[in-house]
Amino acid sequence: MADNHATGRWQYLDHIRRNPGPFNQDSDVSEEALEALGQARILVIGAGGLGCEILKNLALSGFRNIHVIDMDTIDISNLNRQFLFRKDDVGKYKAEVAAAFVEKRVKGVQITPHNCRIQDYDEDFYMQFQIVVCGLDSIEARRWINATLVNMVDMENQDSLKPLIDGGTEGFKGQTRVIFPTLTPCIECQLDLYTPRAAVPLCTLATIPRQPEHCIEWAHIIAWDQEKPFPNLDKDDPEHITWLYQKASARAQEFGITGITYSLTQGVVKNIIPAIASTNAIIAASCCNEALKIATTAAPALGFEESYMMYSGDDGIYTSTFKYDKKPDCAVCGEVAKPLTVDPGMTLRELLDSFAVKPDLQLKKPSIRAEGKTLYMQFPPGIEEQTRPNLGKTLKADLGLDVGHEIAVTDPAFPTLTFRFILKLT
Amino acid sequence: MAEAVTFETPPVLCGPTEKEKKYDRQLRLWAASGQAALESANILLVNSGAGTVGIETLKNLVLPGIGNLVIADDAVVSEPDLGVNFFLDESCLGRSRSECCIRLLLELNPEVHGDWYPKNEEKLDLQHVFNSSGPFTLIIYTNPIRQEDLATIEAYAGQYQTPVVCVHSAGFYSYFRFSLHGTFPIVDTHPEVEKTTDLRLLQPWPELSAFAKEMVKEIDTLDDHEHGHLPYVVILLHFLEQWRQSHDGKSPTTPKEKREFGRLVLSGSRTNNPEGGEENFQEAIDAINKNIKQSELEPGLKEVFDHQVSSEVERQSSFWTIARAISLFYQKHGCLPLSGSLPDMKAQSSIYVKLQGLYKEKAREDAREVLDLVRESVGGEHIDPTEVDLFCKNARFVKLINAEPRGSDLGQIFDAQTADDEAAEAMKIETGGAFSLPLSNFFIHLALKATSHNPTATADEIMNTITQLIPQAASHERMGQIAQEVARARGGELHNISALTGGMVAQEVIKIITKQYVPIDDTCIFDGISSRCQRHLIGETPGVRFEDPGLATQELWGLGWTWTLGGYDDTT
Numbered sequence: 001m002a003d004n005h006a007t008g009r010w011q012y013l014d015h016i017r018r019n020p021g022p023f024n025q026d027s028d029v030s031e032e033a034l035e036a037l038g039q040a041r042i043l044v045i046g047a048g049g050l051g052c053e054i055l056k057n058l059a060l061s062g063f064r065n066i067h068v069i070d071m072d073t074i075d076i077s078n079l080n081r082q083f084l085f086r087k088d089d090v091g092k093y094k095a096e097v098a099a100a101f102v103e104k105r106v107k108g109v110q111i112t113p114h115n116c117r118i119q120d121y122d123e124d125f126y127m128q129f130q131i132v133v134c135g136l137d138s139i140e141a142r143r144w145i146n147a148t149l150v151n152m153v154d155m156e157n158q159d160s161l162k163p164l165i166d167g168g169t170e171g172f173k174g175q176t177r178v179i180f181p182t183l184t185p186c187i188e189c190q191l192d193l194y195t196p197r198a199a200v201p202l203c204t205l206a207t208i209p210r211q212p213e214h215c216i217e218w219a220h221i222i223a224w225d226q227e228k229p230f231p232n233l234d235k236d237d238p239e240h241i242t243w244l245y246q247k248a249s250a251r252a253q254e255f256g257i258t259g260i261t262y263s264l265t266q267g268v269v270k271n272i273i274p275a276i277a278s279t280n281a282i283i284a285a286s287c288c289n290e291a292l293k294i295a296t297t298a299a300p301a302l303g304f305e306e307s308y309m310m311y312s313g314d315d316g317i318y319t320s321t322f323k324y325d326k327k328p329d330c331a332v333c334g335e336v337a338k339p340l341t342v343d344p345g346m347t348l349r350e351l352l353d354s355f356a357v358k359p360d361l362q363l364k365k366p367s368i369r370a371e372g373k374t375l376y377m378q379f380p381p382g383i384e385e386q387t388r389p390n391l392g393k394t395l396k397a398d399l400g401l402d403v404g405h406e407i408a409v410t411d412p413a414f415p416t417l418t419f420r421f422i423l424k425l426t
Numbered sequence: 427m428a429e430a431v432t433f434e435t436p437p438v439l440c441g442p443t444e445k446e447k448k449y450d451r452q453l454r455l456w457a458a459s460g461q462a463a464l465e466s467a468n469i470l471l472v473n474s475g476a477g478t479v480g481i482e483t484l485k486n487l488v489l490p491g492i493g494n495l496v497i498a499d500d501a502v503v504s505e506p507d508l509g510v511n512f513f514l515d516e517s518c519l520g521r522s523r524s525e526c527c528i529r530l531l532l533e534l535n536p537e538v539h540g541d542w543y544p545k546n547e548e549k550l551d552l553q554h555v556f557n558s559s560g561p562f563t564l565i566i567y568t569n570p571i572r573q574e575d576l577a578t579i580e581a582y583a584g585q586y587q588t589p590v591v592c593v594h595s596a597g598f599y600s601y602f603r604f605s606l607h608g609t610f611p612i613v614d615t616h617p618e619v620e621k622t623t624d625l626r627l628l629q630p631w632p633e634l635s636a637f638a639k640e641m642v643k644e645i646d647t648l649d650d651h652e653h654g655h656l657p658y659v660v661i662l663l664h665f666l667e668q669w670r671q672s673h674d675g676k677s678p679t680t681p682k683e684k685r686e687f688g689r690l691v692l693s694g695s696r697t698n699n700p701e702g703g704e705e706n707f708q709e710a711i712d713a714i715n716k717n718i719k720q721s722e723l724e725p726g727l728k729e730v731f732d733h734q735v736s737s738e739v740e741r742q743s744s745f746w747t748i749a750r751a752i753s754l755f756y757q758k759h760g761c762l763p764l765s766g767s768l769p770d771m772k773a774q775s776s777i778y779v780k781l782q783g784l785y786k787e788k789a790r791e792d793a794r795e796v797l798d799l800v801r802e803s804v805g806g807e808h809i810d811p812t813e814v815d816l817f818c819k820n821a822r823f824v825k826l827i828n829a830e831p832r833g834s835d836l837g838q839i840f841d842a843q844t845a846d847d848e849a850a851e852a853m854k855i856e857t858g859g860a861f862s863l864p865l866s867n868f869f870i871h872l873a874l875k876a877t878s879h880n881p882t883a884t885a886d887e888i889m890n891t892i893t894q895l896i897p898q899a900a901s902h903e904r905m906g907q908i909a910q911e912v913a914r915a916r917g918g919e920l921h922n923i924s925a926l927t928g929g930m931v932a933q934e935v936i937k938i939i940t941k942q943y944v945p946i947d948d949t950c951i952f953d954g955i956s957s958r959c960q961r962h963l964i965g966e967t968p969g970v971r972f973e974d975p976g977l978a979t980q981e982l983w984g985l986g987w988t989w990t991l992g993g994y995d996d997t998t
Contacts (some may be wrong), residue, residue: 012918022907060921275487281929289922
């Protein structure tokens, strides 16, 4: 038996799996434990730059039952890194093409594609997996799956706890995180690591542009709405981008500003983050290395002590792994309300706008209740209309909010969450 | 002052080409110049062993469009390859691994060309590869490697000054080490944008001073709109002038003086407006600490200025000619050539554009002066002015790789790393675990290195090899554990570790080929158990060699084979 494995396809992996090392002496190397890896169901979220790599890595790590979700279709700009796609695949579903490619290349692996949004599935779907690996470019999607997996944890049922491994990259930099929902700090606990980009004030765009970006944002936000050259702005339609580029160029020329290019226009409008194959390879492999360690106990994994690995390759190579603390007032995995300090003379609109840029909140469509009373609701339209007059009112004098009041904020992006605050006044 | 603001001709209004679309996400990092360098590169991989880490490296070079690839590998594809290497499939079993891998790699990008060796079941002859497919921009080889092949690579690399990277991945561990020949300067280092601002507030040139003076001539009678839109550069120059008048002509330098200066600036802000303050004055106060300070040379540039040009290669390089000119410029003016960029700040459009024009013009003037100095120096007459411009723009952050002296004695490095780990351990205990430093990865390098030509060595064999060179390693507990961990892999690669390492190696290769960003100097050691990399300066470690005369006659990689264990041959 041992000899079969020593000469077989998985011999390198077997060396590690059958022989505990000095750092995992107590690992279970029984046949049952070894078989478990092939039985485990693992979910990959995203079939893009990280996702393609993750699928390859998991297939060559001995996982045999893999699912992948992605709603996107293949674009030509994906081809410099999403190596499972070819030019002829442009326009097809990423999840489908990626799954078929890896299944064909690695014998014995089964990959089930799901061409849809993660939000299209409920807890029953996510409950079938043992591990979830994310290769996403959206903070909102990360927050959603994080909240879902934390919510699913039932202390009576050990199988309800799904380790979440999350990767992310930007240019030469990236990060890997391992989360054991409810036991270790979750993505929401660490939300303030992503500072939202400060928006350029509208008056700068409208009256005193100085940078090429200001002209592009003007074309994007102001000129487009005024002129409506096409019914809806499609940021992937070259004709639309060209229109914005020409508008921005004309405005730049009027103000003596230089530096507008098509590429910059596209970058600003789509908020493009540079992405390369090598960084994706590093981060995806780091995520899958953690997945393999968790699934097999072949070596200690990130998670309970250090849970976060950050990689930086701009200036030499630098990695740092650190321990992040769980926040007791985390809206997802915490128990208590957060203190919120506000100026009592602020209007409700100003308060709601501030939620979009607060690093630990980042909510685009907040609805708000205080002391059980609805102050503003985004939906349904009837209630929105009824509560809209409150937006112009000041918090203390008009709405009667005061120190110690409890505020509850919700947002349609995270339907299961309530962000609770205890009010403090400046 | 020249009023005319020159307009660049409006760009041609057309979209990107197919190729620009495909490479869009990377052109945003290394631009067309970096892409051109990649496309003209010719890379050789000398592959062996489990063979995945080299192929994963190449994958990350094919995708961004490297020019040409050559794989030299005499292995025949066997079952274990299919469990670790993605660029092989069932149909490859029994066939040449180099041929199969190059075919499946090239599929990823039709613009990339490639070749493989050996052909027609010949014996692999690296000299033949160099003769037929060279010259190479860079050579990657993976361990384990035959001693004679390594010698051929090193002879070629020495002769043509070709950068070489050695990569070794086994089990949860890996390392790679770059050997560059001579100093390797980088001009386009891409520092963080926030760091690059140089406003020259303490050494304003006459046109800038005149511009600022003109704007604040009647500062008190400006209407609120104009006052609230004075650029902070102008505000700071104005108040610096005022400060110096009451401080014996000296600018604020100490933190206390800067705080006082901040209060002086704040006192000039109007508060009787609807906003109850002025944003531009706040920007000015926020800019004090970063911008009101004597320019100090960054360590990288200082190293360049202090460097004694010694080799013929350096004497003929345009980099060192321009560096000398910039050093002369610095000695004369006490500052570096202006980069010419101006950060965004609250201001009216036309004022900002004029101010930006002043900075750009001054940068051009400084670059012209440097160019004149270049032209006066030997060999400087043929240097491309755009190279001088690029250097002037990036002068503050140029870096020199491969210039630091490196540890030549492994025993000394061993002792220093051991002492650091003991200190880290003591600190961890002292702080009750609250503060801990990562342990050294150097020991991983030693254990892997001991298997360079003998991948299936046992832990005892690994320790024997190490202790021949470093006797004190025998009683080092972690060294012993790491040797066991390396032995556990028996030379096998884990796909994840090789994919991760291949990503890092490709990233560094790209930095070296494009001469952009800062490549690692010189060794990176990765521990997949604790998920950490560490950089070490290890150098060539002269005299550290395995001698294994019988090696050349043996099959490089096969089942059940054993190599006679060599030892470190310390010839120094």
